[in-house]
Amino acid sequence: MNAQVKLLLIFVNEADQFHNRPLYQAIVERLHQLDVAGATAQIGIMGFGHHMRMHHKGLFGIADDRPVTIMAVDDEARLRAVLPAMRAMVREGLMVLVDAELIADARRTS
Amino acid sequence: MNAQVKLLLIFVNEADQFHNRPLYQAIVERLHQLDVAGATAQIGIMGFGHHMRMHHKGLFGIADDRPVTIMAVDDEARLRAVLPAMRAMVREGLMVLVDAELIADARRTS
Amino acid sequence: MNAQVKLLLIFVNEADQFHNRPLYQAIVERLHQLDVAGATAQIGIMGFGHHMRMHHKGLFGIADDRPVTIMAVDDEARLRAVLPAMRAMVREGLMVLVDAELIADARRTS
Numbered sequence: 001m002n003a004q005v006k007l008l009l010i011f012v013n014e015a016d017q018f019h020n021r022p023l024y025q026a027i028v029e030r031l032h033q034l035d036v037a038g039a040t041a042q043i044g045i046m047g048f049g050h051h052m053r054m055h056h057k058g059l060f061g062i063a064d065d066r067p068v069t070i071m072a073v074d075d076e077a078r079l080r081a082v083l084p085a086m087r088a089m090v091r092e093g094l095m096v097l098v099d100a101e102l103i104a105d106a107r108r109t110s
Numbered sequence: 111m112n113a114q115v116k117l118l119l120i121f122v123n124e125a126d127q128f129h130n131r132p133l134y135q136a137i138v139e140r141l142h143q144l145d146v147a148g149a150t151a152q153i154g155i156m157g158f159g160h161h162m163r164m165h166h167k168g169l170f171g172i173a174d175d176r177p178v179t180i181m182a183v184d185d186e187a188r189l190r191a192v193l194p195a196m197r198a199m200v201r202e203g204l205m206v207l208v209d210a211e212l213i214a215d216a217r218r219t220s
Numbered sequence: 221m222n223a224q225v226k227l228l229l230i231f232v233n234e235a236d237q238f239h240n241r242p243l244y245q246a247i248v249e250r251l252h253q254l255d256v257a258g259a260t261a262q263i264g265i266m267g268f269g270h271h272m273r274m275h276h277k278g279l280f281g282i283a284d285d286r287p288v289t290i291m292a293v294d295d296e297a298r299l300r301a302v303l304p305a306m307r308a309m310v311r312e313g314l315m316v317l318v319d320a321e322l323i324a325d326a327r328r329t330s
Contacts, residue, residue, distance in 0.1 A: 005206060007119075009227075009320070011258055011293070025156060032158050038121055038204050040157035040177040045288075046248050047260035067260040068155075069291070071179070073121070073204060083323060094258050094293060095323035096225060100119070103193060103205035115316060117229075138266050148231055148314050150267035150287040178265075181289070183231070183314060210229070213303060213315035 003102040006079045010070040010086065011049055012093040024068040027089055031072050034082045039072040049094060073100070113212040116189045120180040120196065121159055122203040134178040137199055141182050144192045149182040159204060183210070223322040226299045230290040230306065231269055232313035244288040247309055251292050254302045259292040269314060293320070 016023035024041045031039045047067030072079065079097065086095060126133035134151045141149045157177030182189065189207065196205060236243035244261045251259045267287030292299065299317065306315060 007206065007208070008323075011260065028156050028158070038157070038159040040121065040154040040179055042152055042154040042179065042262055044260040044262040046245060047258070048248070048252050049258040069260055069262065073206060087323070096227065096293060096320035097222075097323060098208060098227070098318060098320045100206035100208045103197070103207060112317075117316070117318070135266060138268070142268050148267070148269040150231065150264040150269075150289055152262055152264040152289065183316060208318060210316035210318045213307070213317060 003075065005073060005100050005102045006076045007098040007100050008070075008072040008074075008079045008082075008086075008095065009098065010072075010090055010093055010095045011047075012068050012070070012090060013049070013065055014043060014068050015065040016092065018089055023089065023093075024070060027070055027086065030085055030089065031070075031082065034078075034085065036072050036078060036082060037074040039070060041068055041070045043068050049092070073102075113185065115183060115210050115212045116186045117208040117210050118180075118182040118184075118189045118192075118196075118205065119208065120182075120200055120203055120205045121157075122178050122180070122200060123159070123175055124153060124178050125175040126202065128199055133199060133203075134180060137180055137196065140195055140199065141180075141192065144188075144195065146182050146188060146192060147184040149180060151178055151180045153178050159202070183212075223295065225293055225320050225322045226296045227318040227320050228290075228292040228294075228299045228302075228306075228315065229318065230292075230310055230313055230315045231267075232288050232290070232310060233269070233285055234263060234288050235285040236312065238309055243309065243313075244290060247290055247306065250305055250309065251290075251302060254298075254305065256292050256298060256302060257294040259290060261288055261290045263288050269312070293322075 012023050018026040028039050028041050044067040122133050128136040138151050154177040232243050238246040248259050248261050264287040
């Protein structure tokens, strides 16, 4: 009964750069420009990924190479349409799509 | 073999209020009162959503309008039962349900 | 067309210990040792879980008992293979597996 949507999860590092600015900022702003319904970026305290280095807040004094997880929500067509733009930006990160059911909000059902 | 459960993800803003207190706090406490098995609230550093304003930590000095993601876990019946209460609280946010498989914990299998 | 993978979500508390160190650190390092493709740990500001105590940042001055969410990504076989190790470490936490579709990265498709 509720609409099927997708979550797009993108895993990058806080220190990753895109045109001389933080990659995660560039990604969230690009998703906004591309009219994706919503997105958030969250910084983690510890993580590892593709290049298999362990990151930890404060470890070795490297406080700015923490993992950042970006989560976007929209219908499948919209999210698949932004994947080429995301692929061009996310070189060392990881991206996954997850099925989700949109719970209609109060404004739409009332 | 393992139980099927659901994740309920709710996306709001840190500055959203419910009866003169932070909405995210009201949501987590309501989920607790309604006996949902578990829930967490995480603050992001950047995001945008329904009302299509871009939020960023510290941007324009607005440090308190960051995105907050609430994640609750329980079986489907329990989470669907709390949706009316959540809809009444989450006016500008977004809610989705995601399928998950509960991994039985050590206490139950030993 | 894209590979199916899984997300493993583990919910613990910041104050949980494993062999006299933070449990979440031990979990992320164990996932790394077991060659899981990627993992992140994120600290929340509020939450509750199995033992049904409400946690809140700064509440009662307890700043270190916040919820921690660990998210790992890999193919299903790899993640199921690490579950026994995770079960042995996560005594009071909650673990779930979620289906996801891996979006091939730029390096692989170019």
